[in-house]
Amino acid sequence: xxxxxxxxxxxxxxxxxxxxxxxxxxxxxxxxxxxxxxxxxxxxxxxxxxxxxxxxxxxxxxxxxxxxxxxxxxxxxxxxxxxxxxxxxxxxxxxxxxxxxxxxxxxxxxxxxxxxxxxxxxxxxxxxxxxxxxxxxxxxxxxxxxxxxxxxxxxxxxxxxxxxxxxxxxxxxxxxxxxxxxxxxxxxxxxxxxxxxxxxxxxxxxxxx
Numbered sequence: 132x133x134x135x136x137x138x139x140x141x142x143x144x145x146x147x148x149x150x151x152x153x154x155x156x157x158x159x160x161x162x163x164x165x166x167x168x169x170x171x172x173x174x175x176x177x178x179x180x181x182x183x184x185x186x187x188x189x190x191x192x193x194x195x196x197x198x199x200x201x202x203x204x205x206x207x208x209x210x211x212x213x214x215x216x217x218x219x220x221x222x223x224x225x226x227x228x229x230x231x232x233x234x235x236x237x238x239x240x241x242x243x244x245x246x247x248x249x250x251x252x253x254x255x256x257x258x259x260x261x262x263x264x265x266x267x268x269x270x271x272x273x274x275x276x277x278x279x280x281x282x283x284x285x286x287x288x289x290x291x292x293x294x295x296x297x298x299x300x301x302x303x304x305x306x307x308x309x310x311x312x313x314x315x316x317x318x319x320x321x322x323x324x325x326x327x328x329x330x331x332x333x334x335x336x337x338x339x340x
Contacts, residue, residue, distance in 0.1 A: 134325060135186060136193045137161040137178055137214065139168040142287050143228050144195035146318040154322060159189070178210050183217040191224040191325045204260040211264045219273045226325060228317075229280040231310070232258025233265055234302040234336055244283060244302055265334065277330045279321055282312040282338040289313025294340040295320050303338050312339045 136148050139160035148168040151158045160170035163177050174185060178196060186192055194214055198206045211227065218225050232245035232254065244250060245258035265278055283302065295316050296305060304310055312320075320337040324330065 132190045132326070133157045133159070133188060134191045134193065135159045135161055135174070135189045136168070136170065136195055137181070138195040138197065139170060140164075140166070141195050141197055143197075143314055143317065144168065144193075146314050147193055147195060147228075147321050150315075150318040150322045151325070154326070156322075161185075179213055181213070181217060183221075186217060186223060189223050191226060192218065193321065193325070194225060194227045196228075198260075199257060201256065204256055207260045207264040208267055211268055215268070215271050215274045215276070218275075219271075222275065224325070224331070225274055225276045226321060227268065227276065227278045228321070229265065229278045229334065230258060230261035231280050231283045231285060231302070231336070233262040233334075234280055234283075235300050236302050238301070240300065269334075272332070275331050277324060277328065277332075278334040279317075279324060280334060280336040281317050282336070283310035284312070285317070286311065286313045289315065289339075291315035291319070292339060293319060296338050296340055298336045298338060300334055300336070303336060305338050305340055310338055312337055 138144050140162045145168045148170045152169045158170045159172040160166050160168045161174045166173045196210045234244050236242050
């Protein structure tokens with residue numbers, strides 16, 4: 132299986148690459164500069180400069196793009212739209228490293244995590260930008276996309292337990308009433324989805340057991 136990880140030098144990107152490489156997949160890192168991931172194959176290019184030709188023949192493309200400053204937050208939408216455009220009409224799956232703020236907290240799907248009174252104000256612009264990108268992604272029926280949201284507490288340096296619960300659109304708590312996942316366990320879930328998942332055109336989520 133051939134996998135490309137876009138923005139592979141990020142924390143999530145590096146762990147997804149590592150997980151896929153350790154399973155014996157043919158992994159290509161898409162990076163702007165020096166490759167810091169475990170991938171042996173590299174495309175040195177800005178995400179916005181990628182073309183359909185660059186991503187030909189991949190079974191799956193992982194979008195691990197991240198932006199946090201007010202000036203770059205709109206790129207969550209524009210970068211995802213660009214990847215959708217160049218993968219449009221192909222059999223290549225597009226798997227997006229998503230956010231938790233847009234997970235629903237009621238069965239009617241009218242309220243999100245980011246709407247809560249205790250949601251940190253500092254993260255609201257990011258949650259809003261990612262939710263907007265997800266909303267636009269839902270309109271695409273020309274791309275085989277899957278959006279994977281982490282749990283609310285997404286821990287960059289958390290341990291790799293190897294155990295997780297795959298859930299849907301609603302915020303899901305584990306047996307300890309926690310919404311938590313490490314980047315390492317998230318990477319496992321992402322590669323599992325690439326390998327054997329079939330959630331095309333869906334947003335799913337993951338939480339540590």
